[in-house]
Amino acid sequence: MEILKVNDLTVYFDTRCRPVKAVDGISFALRRGETLGIVGESGSGKSVTALTVMGLAQSIGARIVSGEVWYDGKNLLSSQDLYRQVRGKKISYIPQEAAPALNPVLQVGKQLGEMLSVHLGLSAGDVRRKTAQLLETVELPQPELVARLYPHQLSGGILQRVLLAMALSCGPDIIIADEPASSLDTTIQAQILRLLGTIKAREGLSLILIAHDLGVIYQNCDRVLIMYGGRIMEAGLTSQILENPLHPYTVSLLETYRCLEEGMKQPGLTKSCPPASRENIPDALGCVFAYRCQRAMDICFLKKAPSLTLDDGRTVSCHHLLHLRQDGNPDARM
């Protein structure tokens, strides 16, 4: 059962010179109760995707060129009013960094309570009780004390939990977490992810978990989208993709990850190419990854790779597979 479906989403930033294609025609679905990971290096369009799904593209100055976001039988992108009914209530968002996401001049309890009174219409007393209860749910030891403090008086880990409590406050169906706690140290990050997993399982939520760390994806996600340059390179079951990558980008991501994990000296990522020079590449006619791909062929620079669904259910966008398939040998590397 698909609870959220995104079709052909394209989002541009109009800059002085030419539009930046932050998200370039991606489609995916989130199934009820699953955790969908989105992974890709910085700048690959993960956050813009998440914010657009939340209906916040205009708020960050982006322009939606095309696309649909289907939830509960409606295309949310067709009207801001639809978003007003689901945002915070049915679909919650957890931003990457906690401190800047909270209003510096309001106590955190007030900001949490605000959601309860606005969305659920609770009375002041109920708000106070529910606030404390929510803060307890996210395993904060002294909920009353935390509620009375201002963001600058709390540590990043605690604030991240407060944001999690906010996301949970109105009993949502879906949580979109954009690299939660990735700026904090690994132990705290692990704690928060574990907490998120527990709560998700208990409440039967569906989760989109954005990460740049393959380990996080591997441990937490049922399925995964590999994003690069605003497009989806490869998508499918996490175990399949991470254990048997097909797309050269996924392969190199994994290689890099292994190098880091095993402390090997050899840098894994293919042809290094700083983002600045990528910006100068004329709008990619072909595959966005072609300029860094070691296996790139002429056609990769000329023609967009169509996404191909393989027998095991995964989708890959790469000319190589197409060629292999035309050669009558689709599963050559499997």
Next chain:
Amino acid sequence: MVRFIVKRLLALIPILLGISFVSSMLFYIVPGDIVTVMLGQHVDPLTYANVRKALGLDLPFWENFIRFIQGVFCGDLGYSYIQQRPVNQIILEAVPVSVKMGIMALLINIIVGIPAGILAAINDKRISGRVLNSSSIIIFSFPAFIAAMFMQLILGVKLGWFPVSGSEKGMLSYVLPGLALGLPLSAVNARLARASMLEVMTQEYIISAISRGLPYRRVIIKHGLRNALIPVLTNFGMFVGAFMSGFVLTETVFNLPGMGRLVFSAINARDFPVLRGILFISALFAVLTNLLVDLIYARLDPRIATVIVGENTDAAG
């Protein structure tokens, strides 16, 4: 908070000494002989000596400076030989008119300036926002006394809506002066509020508040405005200074018997003790307002009382 207040009060001491120092310097920068400049060539020698002594010019500068400070503590700002009265009495008489005008100007400043700036920011990408922004820079370029004369001409004479001179018509007499003084400064406020609001609206906590599904109005008012108004508030100290200068011009144009016109007449009459007194009082008032603004600021922004204090606190704008 208590520590913060104490620190701010202590930081006031050198400023107050400095203000007194500058004020007591004034008598020494007059080219030629100050008593002759004040009372003219044909003053009789006895008066000359008395005045000179009373101004403290027979003493060395340092003693005079200390005498000035002592005087300030006893509420004594000197004696006007032109009006034959103590300076503080003269100033006190003029204060109410200026206060009324200041309140009028401040009200206009707040009522017009802040909403205009916030609206300009919220509608930044639309025509209405552009119009507000461009008109604010035009209004902000109006010197108060030229605005005053324009208003006298148009609203007072051509349309006859308001009295153009004097203070006999009660609060109505203060409308035009208040507008002339308040409107150009309200444009300053509008520009500041706009810039501040635009800045705040790009902050992540605003986007985050929207993502939590809070209604637009609530996001703007509760999360946007509260943060955006903090820098606007801290600038209020600057307005007090601007008002003090503006009184001189607008009260002169509108012929209102306040502190400003007192400055004008004291300048023409070379009533130096009055001028010194007014300069000191104005600076004192400006400093105290800034202190008050700082304290309110510390209350509004929970980050302040723990962070600033001391070194980098900007005094006036």
Next chain:
Amino acid sequence: MPPVRRFIRILLTVKPLLWGTMIAAVISAASVLAPLISPVDPLAQDLSASLSAPGGQWILGTDALGRDVFSRVVYGSRISLAFAFWVLTLSLLTGTVLGTVAGYFGGIVDSVIMRVSDIFLSFPSLLLAMIITAFTGPGMVNLVGVFVVVYWAVFARLIRGQVISIKSMPYIDAARIAGTGPFGIITKHLLPNCFSPVIAYGAMMMGDFIIGETALSFLGLGIQPPKPSWGVMLADARNYLFTAPWLMLAPGFAVLITVLGFNLLGDGLGYLLNPKQHERVGVSYGNTEG
């Protein structure tokens, strides 16, 4: 010529800059070319033509002494611009020296300079200028001196703030390690990099100085009659506000437009020199778009 073309393109995209530059250029040209532009001597009296309304022989009418208002307004720009230019140059110079010394060396020097500037900043600036001038006496030279005394602290603070923020940048450390002395660091690295906000601010302050000169001349403290300062003209016009309003309107608009020009220039430069504003994406939310 790419730089010229680039400049024109910037002008066309940043509207306040375009208008500001145009106004400032026109006013400056008028002040330089005053003898060519004005039809008659601004001081020449023609009592037979006293208080003539605008039109005909007198474009902007004449004043009580039969002097040509247009010529006086044109010559007035000379006084205002020259005054503002000198005040800006001298207070900027003083402010730069003191601000750099304070910011770069810090410590006790910094404290002393900043406490002194605090004192000057705590006075209402224009009132301080008025009252000091009342003591020192009027006249162009006195007025410039007084304004420098009143306004140096503003620039000193601004420059000090810039110097402090730039001083801690890695490239300054790099220069120091490369053996550049304090003087070299200040002149080669600090000052060139801290001037951009100062330029925009300076343009705005030109407007303030022009208002200041006009105001003080209006009160009889600045330029003395019969010199054609805009403030002097406005003071004369007060007596005829209702019978001969052109006497007030002409210099009034001259001041307004000049000040507006410099404010627009400052605004445009501020926009141009502050890269953060280029990328500004306002949050717009709700019904209109989306």
